[in-house]
Amino acid sequence: MNANRNADNRRVLFRLLAVAGLMFGFGYAMVPMYQKFCEITGINNLLNPDDALRNTQVDTSRKVTVEFDANLHGLPWSFKPGQTSVSVHPGELVHVVYRVSNTRNHPVTGQAIPSYGPQLAAAHFKKLECFCFARQTLGPGESREMPVVFSIDPALPKEVNTITLSYTFFEVAGAVAEPAPQQRRPGA
Amino acid sequence: MEATHAHGAGHAHGDGHSHHPKGVMRWITTTNHKDIGTMYLWFSFAMFMVGGAMALIIRAELFQPGLQYVEPEFFNQMITLHGLIMVFGAIMPAFVGFANWMIPMMIGAPDMAFARMNNWSFWLLPPAGILLTASMFVPGGAAGTGWTLYPPLSIQMGIGMDMAIFAVHILGMSSIMGSINIVTTILNLRAPGMPLMRMPMFCWTWLITGFLLIAVMPVLAGAVTMILTDRHFGTSFFSAAGGGDPVLFQHIFWFFGHPEVYIIALPAFGVVSHVIPAFARKPIFGYTSMVYAIASIALISFIVWAHHMYVVGMPVAGQLYFMYATILIAVPTGVKVFNWVATMWRGSMTFETPMLFALGFLFLFTIGGFTGLVLSNTAIDVQLQDTYYVVAHFHYVMVAGALFSAFAAVYYWLPKWTGHMYDETLGQWHFWLSIISFNIAFFPQHFLGLAGMPRRIPDYALQFVDFNQVSTIGAFGFGLSQLLFLYVVLKAIRGGVKAAAKPWEGATGLEWTVPSPAPYHTFEEPPVLTEAKGHA
Numbered sequence: 001m002n003a004n005r006n007a008d009n010r011r012v013l014f015r016l017l018a019v020a021g022l023m024f025g026f027g028y029a030m031v032p033m034y035q036k037f038c039e040i041t042g043i044n045n046l047l048n049p050d051d052a053l054r055n056t057q058v059d060t061s062r063k064v065t066v067e068f069d070a071n072l073h074g075l076p077w078s079f080k081p082g083q084t085s086v087s088v089h090p091g092e093l094v095h096v097v098y099r100v101s102n103t104r105n106h107p108v109t110g111q112a113i114p115s116y117g118p119q120l121a122a123a124h125f126k127k128l129e130c131f132c133f134a135r136q137t138l139g140p141g142e143s144r145e146m147p148v149v150f151s152i153d154p155a156l157p158k159e160v161n162t163i164t165l166s167y168t169f170f171e172v173a174g175a176v177a178e179p180a181p182q183q184r185r186p187g188a
Numbered sequence: 189m190e191a192t193h194a195h196g197a198g199h200a201h202g203d204g205h206s207h208h209p210k211g212v213m214r215w216i217t218t219t220n221h222k223d224i225g226t227m228y229l230w231f232s233f234a235m236f237m238v239g240g241a242m243a244l245i246i247r248a249e250l251f252q253p254g255l256q257y258v259e260p261e262f263f264n265q266m267i268t269l270h271g272l273i274m275v276f277g278a279i280m281p282a283f284v285g286f287a288n289w290m291i292p293m294m295i296g297a298p299d300m301a302f303a304r305m306n307n308w309s310f311w312l313l314p315p316a317g318i319l320l321t322a323s324m325f326v327p328g329g330a331a332g333t334g335w336t337l338y339p340p341l342s343i344q345m346g347i348g349m350d351m352a353i354f355a356v357h358i359l360g361m362s363s364i365m366g367s368i369n370i371v372t373t374i375l376n377l378r379a380p381g382m383p384l385m386r387m388p389m390f391c392w393t394w395l396i397t398g399f400l401l402i403a404v405m406p407v408l409a410g411a412v413t414m415i416l417t418d419r420h421f422g423t424s425f426f427s428a429a430g431g432g433d434p435v436l437f438q439h440i441f442w443f444f445g446h447p448e449v450y451i452i453a454l455p456a457f458g459v460v461s462h463v464i465p466a467f468a469r470k471p472i473f474g475y476t477s478m479v480y481a482i483a484s485i486a487l488i489s490f491i492v493w494a495h496h497m498y499v500v501g502m503p504v505a506g507q508l509y510f511m512y513a514t515i516l517i518a519v520p521t522g523v524k525v526f527n528w529v530a531t532m533w534r535g536s537m538t539f540e541t542p543m544l545f546a547l548g549f550l551f552l553f554t555i556g557g558f559t560g561l562v563l564s565n566t567a568i569d570v571q572l573q574d575t576y577y578v579v580a581h582f583h584y585v586m587v588a589g590a591l592f593s594a595f596a597a598v599y600y601w602l603p604k605w606t607g608h609m610y611d612e613t614l615g616q617w618h619f620w621l622s623i624i625s626f627n628i629a630f631f632p633q634h635f636l637g638l639a640g641m642p643r644r645i646p647d648y649a650l651q652f653v654d655f656n657q658v659s660t661i662g663a664f665g666f667g668l669s670q671l672l673f674l675y676v677v678l679k680a681i682r683g684g685v686k687a688a689a690k691p692w693e694g695a696t697g698l699e700w701t702v703p704s705p706a707p708y709h710t711f712e713e714p715p716v717l718t719e720a721k722g723h724a
Contacts, residue, residue, distance in 0.1 A: 005376065005377075008376050009301045009302065009372050012301075012368075012371070012375055013301075013302065013368055013372060017368065019403065020368075020402050020405070020406045021406070023403050023404065023405075023407055024407070024410050026406075026407060026410075027406065027407040027409070027410025027414075027443075028414075030407075030436070030439065030440050030443065031414075031425060034436050034439060041503065043503065047431070111430070111431060113428055170428060170430075172424075172431075
């Protein structure tokens with residue numbers, strides 16, 4: 001009776017422990033699930049090009065001012081837009097550049113994250129090419145001109161006359177030495 | 189349920205008593221469910237005092253606009269520690285303590301299923317409590333993120349954050365072990381003749397709470413582990429710099445956090461489902477519907493988490509889904525409230541302290557439930573997110589819900605634990621002081637929130653002064669009333685009118701068949717249940 005009961009208890013114990021272990025894994029499984037969900041639904045689509053506007057006439061009846069802003073978050077770089085603002089027609093394909101240079105004598109990797117003001121402009125701002133779609137690694141003292149190609153959806157609400165596109169470059173921690181390993185791995 | 193013979197007491201004193209270590213070693217090495225239950229309850233009361241003192245620092249600072257007593261950083265640390273300590277240190281251990289004390293006696297078991305693990309799950313708590321409180325004194329201070337530990341702030345803070353993370357890990361382990369123990373005890377150790385659908389309601393609520401804890405505490409452990417590796421090991425789950433997403437943390441956290449609300453509330457429901465029938469002298473109305481209501485609340489709690497994050501930039505379809513799913517919870521909760529009221533209908537009611545606290549629970553928890561319904565509406569929540577309306581809402585649910593129910597439980601079972609009746613007059617004073625000062629403290633916060641006062645900010649605009657002063661006065665009254673509670677409990681431990689085995693006329697259940705105080709060992713032979721005629 002007692003031995004039976006102990007065996008029963010142990011069986012329940014192991015099952016419940018297995019549930020706890022599985023749920024710990026589930027917490028981690030939520031990471032790829034979340035990414036997949038965002039990818040499918042198109043939420044939080046920061047690192048992929050937007051679909052090009054199709055069958056769109058350039059709306060020459062109005063002009064929108066696009067202002068450019070550049071910020072650094074803990075990176076030893078200088079980072080500036082090539083132009084402070086441009087005036088564009090909605091639907092027009094626009095090409096601008098940002099200039100970035102590494103002021104240190106070792107390679108540094110960064111990732112740019114865009115944001116928009118006003119926020120509702122984000123849905124109408126279509127980037128076809130952007131340096132923010134990938135990590136950027138700059139060698140020691142390297143300077144670079146980086147392109148952004150975009151167009152503005154003519155469906156942009158009429159009251160929006162100015163859009164600010166702001167990038168913030170974040171240092172990718174631990175990636176500083178990343179480009180090197182293939183060539184020279186110490187002791188290999 | 190009626191046991192044919194209350195012999196649990198008879199031979200209980202016989203063996204296993206003499207060779208117990210004495211003094212402090214008795215408590216460190218004990219595997220007795222009653223000892224461990226007692227330790228859980230005292231630990232939770234100590235943490236309740238610590239967390240309460242922090243709340244009073246917060247309210248003192250908010251008595252006037254501008255900065256008076258503390259720096260904003262310290263204010264944020266108080267907010268964080270108050271939340272973490274009250275949730276994980278005070279409320280949860282209190283109900284685990286009730287479960288330890290009462291569940292074996294309710295189901296006629298000699299002890300918990302894993303007595304040694306029980307000891308371990310308690311002794312994990314003090315280190316966690318010390319880690320949390322001591323983190324105030326390390327460089328940079330304690331975590332100042334709020335109890336939700338949202339990144340990016342939680343990725344940036346100092347060593348106090350690491351201590352909070354480890355404390356959460358330890359508390360999580362303790363809860364998981366405690367729950368496994370309780371679930372196994374309920375599933376395997378019931379007295380012969382007690383099917384699941386006839387067991388006392390407190391056991392049902394704990395069975396389901398146990399499953400909830402086992403399912404969601406590991407998810408929280410995973411979430412804080414991800415923060416830890418983001419902080420120190422170069423991963424970027426949440427750090428935007430490496431392509432992570434802070435919003436992902438909110439999803440994982442609230443996948444834990446919403447069931448956590450019911451982990452706190454369900455055992456409270458269980459206590460109330462014992463106290464109201466006992467003092468209305470009627471069996472609980474709608475036992476089966478109560479069980480199904482608990483189970484459906486638990487299931488729905490897994491699919492509503494994002495109603496805590498309507499403003500993160502969720503698509504409208506998502507907001508609508510989470511809104512309707514959340515509103516759905518009102519249905520089983522309404523069933524429970526209806527059943528409690530129907531239990532009292534035409535009952536022979538008396539209003540001793542446990543009943544007063546149970547009625548206070550019923551009244552205030554329903555108010556908290558209604559403000560919850562208001563907040564579940566996306567369109568309204570966008571206005572009220574992070575305002576004092578939310579603070580008022582969850583204090584009505586947590587304090588007036590869980591804490592009042594815990595007070596009801598202490599007064600209801602105190603004669604069984606100590607063998608003495610508590611001082612009824614002082615108990616009723618404790619109730620009236622608590623419920624009045626609680627409402628003075630928290631009701632005005634609804635108005636502050638509706639007027640737009642943000643939470644977690646030590647300063648506020650001038651128009652909020654009056655209500656904040658009222659609220660602070662109420663909070664100090666509420667805090668001081670709890671010293672009276674301590675006095676009443678100590679007085680009952682030290683002496684008083686001898687309690688009968690069943691001091692409450694309308695109480696039912698096996699725990700009332702053993703003498704008061706309950707002997708150290710009970711039900712070493714399972715009781716024989718003649719006819720399972722009623723549920724507790």
